[in-house]
Amino acid sequence: MEKKRQKNRTIAAALLFCLVFGMGIGAGNLQSGVCEDAVKECFNDWYNQAWGYFGTVYCVMGYAFCKKYIDP
Amino acid sequence: MKNGKMFRRAAAVVLIVPLSIFAAEQRLKVSIQEILSIGALDDEAIFQWTGVAADRDGFIYVLDGLDYSLKKFDAKGKLVKKAGRKGQGPGEFLAPRLLACSEDFLYATDQTVLGISVFDKDLQFKKRIPFSAPLTDLFVRSDETIAIVVMGFPGPGKIVVMDGSGRVQTELAYQEKYAGPMMDSVSAALDGQGHFYLAYLFQDRIERWDQRGKRLWSKNLLGIKKVEMKKIGDYVLPTEVCYKDISLDDRGRLFVLAGKHAKNPSRDVYVLSPSGEWLSTLTLPDTTHCLYIDRQNFLYVRANEGITLKKYRLIYE
Numbered sequence: 001m002e003k004k005r006q007k008n009r010t011i012a013a014a015l016l017f018c019l020v021f022g023m024g025i026g027a028g029n030l031q032s033g034v035c036e037d038a039v040k041e042c043f044n045d046w047y048n049q050a051w052g053y054f055g056t057v058y059c060v061m062g063y064a065f066c067k068k069y070i071d072p
Numbered sequence: 073m074k075n076g077k078m079f080r081r082a083a084a085v086v087l088i089v090p091l092s093i094f095a096a097e098q099r100l101k102v103s104i105q106e107i108l109s110i111g112a113l114d115d116e117a118i119f120q121w122t123g124v125a126a127d128r129d130g131f132i133y134v135l136d137g138l139d140y141s142l143k144k145f146d147a148k149g150k151l152v153k154k155a156g157r158k159g160q161g162p163g164e165f166l167a168p169r170l171l172a173c174s175e176d177f178l179y180a181t182d183q184t185v186l187g188i189s190v191f192d193k194d195l196q197f198k199k200r201i202p203f204s205a206p207l208t209d210l211f212v213r214s215d216e217t218i219a220i221v222v223m224g225f226p227g228p229g230k231i232v233v234m235d236g237s238g239r240v241q242t243e244l245a246y247q248e249k250y251a252g253p254m255m256d257s258v259s260a261a262l263d264g265q266g267h268f269y270l271a272y273l274f275q276d277r278i279e280r281w282d283q284r285g286k287r288l289w290s291k292n293l294l295g296i297k298k299v300e301m302k303k304i305g306d307y308v309l310p311t312e313v314c315y316k317d318i319s320l321d322d323r324g325r326l327f328v329l330a331g332k333h334a335k336n337p338s339r340d341v342y343v344l345s346p347s348g349e350w351l352s353t354l355t356l357p358d359t360t361h362c363l364y365i366d367r368q369n370f371l372y373v374r375a376n377e378g379i380t381l382k383k384y385r386l387i388y389e
Binding site: 039040043044056057061063071 | 183225253257305338361
């Protein structure tokens with residue numbers, strides 16, 4: 001039961017993470033610094049870069065949400 | 073010898089001052105009693121809730137980020153209705169975030185869509201209130217008094233109070249100058265006198281402001297002097313969360329959810345008087361990102377990483 005619970009939690013967190021930044025990331029990457037890594041990828045994403053200011057704001061908003069929702 | 077004794081005393085003072093909130097005697101004991109639990113690991117009621125609101129009739133509304141929906145549950149936790157789908161059109165969501173309710177309507181935000189979507193209590197989409205900047209918090213006193221926290225990037229953040237059509241009534245600039253990306257990120261609450269309470273996401277600051285833009289008090293409960301920063305890409309961003317959310321109970325007491333610096337991160341809730349005096353610390357059984365107290369004084373928080381919504385009765389002794 002606890003194993004299933006942990007697995008579901010990890011999957012849920014991973015799915016949420018994809019939702020935050022709209023990118024694929026393995027559940028195994030969910031650890032300390034994950035929001036920092038993700039926002040860096042978000043900044044470097046060509047699509048977000050093409051959107052200029054709006055792309056940056058999107059990444060920063062995602063970072064804040066990630067910090068609030070996922071970070072301990 | 074004497075110097076050593078003095079040093080120990082000085083060290084004790086240094087240690088005691090920042091940690092006073094943890095050592096001080098509680099003036100009020102606050103505990104919780106579970107009333108309702110919605111969503112479990114083995115059902116599909118909720119996949120990952122982000123925002124919650126409850127009305128006077130006991131209905132609970134939830135924004136679910138993983139199935140792009142707005143859900144309505146009755147007082148027993150039974151799913152009554154579900155609305156929304158993936159998209160950016162009317163009544164659709166891509167990244168639903170904040171939720172608030174008035175007597176008749178629900179107000180929802182989406183990270184990727186500007187403005188506020190308005191639904192009636194049957195979850196029928198009614199309109200979108202336009203707003204051209206990203207929002208970090210939202211609270212509704214009535215359909216004609218909607219307050220939003222606007223992220224300043226670049227520029228200092230502000231609170232905007234607008235009517236139901238999006239017409240700005242007042243603005244409150246709570247930072248004199250721009251301090252960098254995310255440094256103005258706050259959770260906010262509005263009391264019955266029209267005073268705003270702010271809890272900073274990345275700064276050890278909790279504040280109360282009046283409607284005219286005067287800061288009434290400012291508190292730091294964690295003893296954090298320096299904001300941890302990290303250069304990420306072209307930006308220097310804060311990394312350690314101080315306060316995640318705030319909410320007010322029916323007597324105007326402030327509940328503040330503490331982040332990483334707390335003894336129990338994302339579980340410790342500091343209870344403050346309206347004048348900012350620390351009264352008590354409540355430790356939740358599970359981590360949460362959200363703290364919501366409804367008009368009947370029930371507390372709503374998450375469990376199971378957002379799969380479960382818990383409703384608690386607040387008990388004061």
